[in-house]
Amino acid sequence: MTPTLGPEAATLHRAVSEVLHYVWDPIGVAGTPEARDEYEGYxxxxxxxxxxGADANAVTAHLVAIADDAxxxxxxxxxxxxxxxxxxxxxxxxxR
Known part of the structure; x- marks a missing residue:
């Protein structure tokens, strides 16, 4: 069972899911409904x-490492x- 997220965590979780799918999208599946959950594991x-509190450099490095390694x-x-x-x-x- 997945624990229930508080409202702030749930909002961030949804936003991260959307950004990974529509902006990061290293394999080019944005816009493919069947692949909407492709990046959920990340x-x-x-x-x-x-x-x-990671900064932009740390988040960028993490995403690049996923694309490269995984x-x-x-x-x-x-x-x-x-x-x-x-x-x-x-x-x-x-x-805020």
Whole structure:
């Protein structure tokens, strides 16, 4: 059973899921309904980084490492950096 998230954590979790799918998207599946959950396995790890105060460089490095190591996709630095900036903006909104 998945524990219930508080409202702030649930909001951040949804935002991270959306950003990973529509912005980061290293394998190019955004817009494919059947692949909507493709990156869900990475959401909790990214949320953990955000809750623990990671900066844009740390989040970018984490996303690049996932793409490189888990997916074998290289050259994702730019989209990872864009996603990291958006994720930090979401964290700022959620934790106000």
């Amino acid at each position: 959401v909790d790890g990214v949320c953990g980084l955000l809750w623990h 997916m074998g996709v290289r050259g994702t630095q730019e989209q990872a950096a864009r996603a990291a900036e958006i994720l930090l903006a979401w964290r700022d909104v959620v934790t």
